[in-house]
Structure formats: structure tokens, C-alpha cells
Amino acid sequence: MTDKTDLSDGSFGFETRAIHAGQHPDPSTGAVVTPVYLTSTFVHSAPGEYAGYDYSRAGNPTRAAYEACVANLEGARFGFALASGCLGTTTAMHLLSQGDHVIACDDMYGGTYRLFETVFRRCGLDFSYVDMTDPAALEAALRPETRMVWLETPTNPLMKLIDIAAVAEIAHATGAQVMVDNTFMSPYFQRPIELGADLVLHSTTKYINGHSDLIGGVVITDDEDLAERLDFLNCSMGGIQSTFDTYLCLRSLKTLAIRMQAHADNAMAVARFLEAHPKVAGVAYPGLESHPQHELARRQASGFGGMVSVTLEGGLEAARKMMADVRVFTLAESLGGVESLIEHPGLMTHASLTPEKQAEVGITPGLLRLSVGIETQADLIEDLERALAGV
Numbered sequence: 172m173t174d175k176t177d178l179s180d181g182s183f184g185f186e187t188r189a190i191h192a193g194q195h196p197d198p199s200t201g202a203v204v205t206p207v208y209l210t211s212t213f214v215h216s217a218p219g220e221y222a223g224y225d226y227s228r229a230g231n232p233t234r235a236a237y238e239a240c241v242a243n244l245e246g247a248r249f250g251f252a253l254a255s256g257c258l259g260t261t262t263a264m265h266l267l268s269q270g271d272h273v274i275a276c277d278d279m280y281g282g283t284y285r286l287f288e289t290v291f292r293r294c295g296l297d298f299s300y301v302d303m304t305d306p307a308a309l310e311a312a313l314r315p316e317t318r319m320v321w322l323e324t325p326t327n328p329l330m331k332l333i334d335i336a337a338v339a340e341i342a343h344a345t346g347a348q349v350m351v352d353n354t355f356m357s358p359y360f361q362r363p364i365e366l367g368a369d370l371v372l373h374s375t376t377k378y379i380n381g382h383s384d385l386i387g388g389v390v391i392t393d394d395e396d397l398a399e400r401l402d403f404l405n406c407s408m409g410g411i412q413s414t415f416d417t418y419l420c421l422r423s424l425k426t427l428a429i430r431m432q433a434h435a436d437n438a439m440a441v442a443r444f445l446e447a448h449p450k451v452a453g454v455a456y457p458g459l460e461s462h463p464q465h466e467l468a469r470r471q472a473s474g475f476g477g478m479v480s481v482t483l484e485g486g487l488e489a490a491r492k493m494m495a496d497v498r499v500f501t502l503a504e505s506l507g508g509v510e511s512l513i514e515h516p517g518l519m520t521h522a523s524l525t526p527e528k529q530a531e532v533g534i535t536p537g538l539l540r541l542s543v544g545i546e547t548q549a550d551l552i553e554d555l556e557r558a559l560a561g562v
């Protein structure tokens with residue numbers, strides 16, 4: 172059997188690495204596609220002697236191929252596949268100890284906020300939330316015991332941007348580590364580790380798997396010490412992603428580049444259409460010249476993603492009518508799948524925030540969030556046009 176060269180090298184392009192990195196023809200059969208190794212345990216030739224794997228919580232060849240591939244796409248060496256994005260956050264938070272302080276951005280995934288406030292605060296971690304679109308606000312919030320700076324960019328659902336390199340510089344000056352939730356952009360458009368971040372999280376439920384058929388998360392780092400500690404935590408806490416689901420994620424990575432291009436093309440067309448519509452009060456999409464941080468979007472990412480937020484002139488009533496009238500867009504939470512979704516942050520994804528907190532971050536009754544899928548662009552526009560005509 173010919174030994175295939177390793178195509179993980181950075182001299183190969185993103186699309187080539189997405190298809191080949193971490194993967195080799197199966198040594199026992201020659202199968203080109205990495206098999207789904209559905210086994211909990213592996214044979215020992217003598218006590219303690221085995222060929223690389225002994226138990227699937229500690230490691231599994233299918234999961235290992237996927238972890239190597241997804242880490243490679245983020246420009247890093249180590250990836251840890253977990254059962255959900257939230258479990259990725261949970262595992263990474265266990266890098267910290269009682270008394271440590273975390274600074275997080277103030278407009279973040281609601282589930283992450285809930286985890287910090289209701290679970291990790293009880294375990295003795297302290298959290299501050301700042302508007303990191305202004306790096307000076309981060310500087311002011313730093314304390315001697317600050318160990319981690321946590322951010323998402325673009326933020327959810329308002330699509331505000333945070334300058335990853337600027338944050339990393341400020342955080343590193345005091346020895347804090349930077350973790351970026353890169354779910355919205357995927358490594359195809361944005362690679363935080365290359366901009367100075369220490370850790371990257373993805374809810375792979377979203378763009379990385381991209382087909383809305385599983386829940387998963389991954390934590391990625393290029394730091395050997397962090398990787399060793401995450402490996403230990405992952406094995407000890409046992410939050411690993413199932414072998415079958417890692418196979419699905421590995422399969423999905425192969426089309427990540429073309430899916431992201433299609434999401435972004437459609438999102439740009441939808442954003443431009445909405446921006447010009449008389450019943451629309453505002454559109455937040457980093458690709459629009461009207462986005463207040465459009466220059467930063469161009470600088471730190473190679474594209475603008477598939478998420479668009481729109482505010483209707485008619486407020487809640489118009490938003491409800493629009494959600495009822497669309498037929499290509501589906502009314503549902505989540506994002507990043509091939510199908511287009513529409514949702515109301517105030518009533519759905521961000522309903523756990525108090526009305527005051529919603530108002531403070533800018534979640535208004537007329538705000539709708541669109542996850543623009545990869546259906547025929549004209550069908551998406553026509554769907555929105557028809558629904559808007561009735562509001």
C-alpha cells in the first residue's frame with residue numbers, strides 16, 4: 172500500500188487540509204475514508220502494551236483524525252472534541268481554580284453566560300462583563316487574579332466586533348489567557364490563534380458540522396502545556412464527543428470552505444436587500460459598509476459569515492408577522508446549518524435576559540436574527556420580500 176504523504180503541512184491550502192489533514196488510508200484495509208471505530212476498548216498485547224489506543228474515553232482513532240483536522244484548520248496542533256459547545260466551555264473553565272477571575276464580553280451566547288453565573292460562580296470563579304469593542308474597558312477591568320479573557324466575535328445577536336489581536340496584547344501583558352468562541356465565523360473566515368488567542372472554542376453544532384443533525388463542541392490550542400492539561404481534563408471529566416458524531420464532523424469539514432462561501436454570499440445579498448427595504452430600521456452584518464466596524468471585519472477575518480440581524484420598523488408585531496409568513500426560512504433557534512433559519516432573540520435565544528438587560532445590550536422587540544443558509548439566493552430574497560410585504 173502506498174504511504175500517502177501527510178497533507179497537514181501549512182504549504183497546502185485550507186480546502187486541501189480540510190479534506191486530508193489528520194487522515195490516512197486505513198492501515199488494515201486501505202479504506203480511503205477514515206473508518207468509524209465503534210469500539211470502547213482496544214486489545215493489549217501484554218498488560219500495559221497496546222498500539223496507541225487503550226480505551227475510547229482517552230482516545231479513539233476516528234476522534235483523533237477529526238481533532239487533528241479541525242485543529243489544523245485553526246492553525247494549531249491540538250483539538251479536543253466534546254459532546255457539546257457548552258461542554259467545551261465547561262472543560263476549558265476547569266483549567267482555572269477557585270479565586271481566579273475571568274473577564275468576558277458583555278454580549279455573548281446566553282448559555283455561556285448562564286454557565287458562568289450559575290455554575291462556575293458557585294465553584295469560586297469570579298466574572299466581570301465588559302464591552303470589549305473598547306479594549307480600554309478590558310484594561311480597566313483587569314485584576315491581579317485575572318486568569319482568562321473570554322470573547323466572542325462577532326457577538327450574538329448584535330454582530331458587534333472585538334479586535335482579537337488588541338485584546339490578546341492587553342491580556343497577555345498581565346499573564347491572562349485569551350479564549351475566543353469562534354463559532355460564528357468558523358476557521359474558514361477567522362483564525363483567532365493566528366491573531367494571538369490561546370484557546371478557541373466552537374459549538375460544532377453550528378457551521379463546523381453544518382447540517383443541523385448533531386450537538387458537538389471542540390476546544391483548540393497550539394500551546395503544549397494547555398493541551399496536556401486539556402487532555403487530562405477531557406479524559407478525567409469524560410465529556411468526549413461520541414465516535415459516530417466525530418465521524419460526521421470530520422465528514423462535514425470536507426465541505427466547510429464551499430459551505431462558508433455560499434453562506435457568506437447569500438448573507439451579503441440578504442443584508443443588502445434588507446438594508447434597502449423601507450420597512451427595515453437597521454441591519455447588522457459585518458460585510459456592509461454601514462457596519463460601524465467594517466474595517467476591523469476586513470482586517471481580522473477573510474469573510475463576513477452567514478449571520479444577519481435585522482430590526483423592523485414595525486417592532487414586535489411586525490417581527491411576529493414576518494416569522495409567521497416566511498416559508499423558505501424556518502422559525503427555529505440554532506444557526507450555521509445549510510437551511511436558513513429565522514428567530515426572535517428577545518423571545519427565543521436571549522429570553523433568559525431580563526428586559527432591562529436586553530435593552531442595555533440592544534435587543535429590541537423588532538430585532539430578528541437570520542442564519543442564512545445555502546439555498547438558492549433568489550428564493551431567500553423572494554421569501555423575505557413576500558413576508559415583508561405583509562408586515
Ligand SMILES: *Cc1c(COP(=O)(O)O)cnc(C)c1O
Nearest residue numbers: 255256257280352354374376387
Ligand atoms: C450554540 C452556541 C454555543 C453552545 O453550543 P452547544 O453546542 O449548543 O452546546 C456556544 N457559543 C455559541 C456562539 C453558540 O452559538
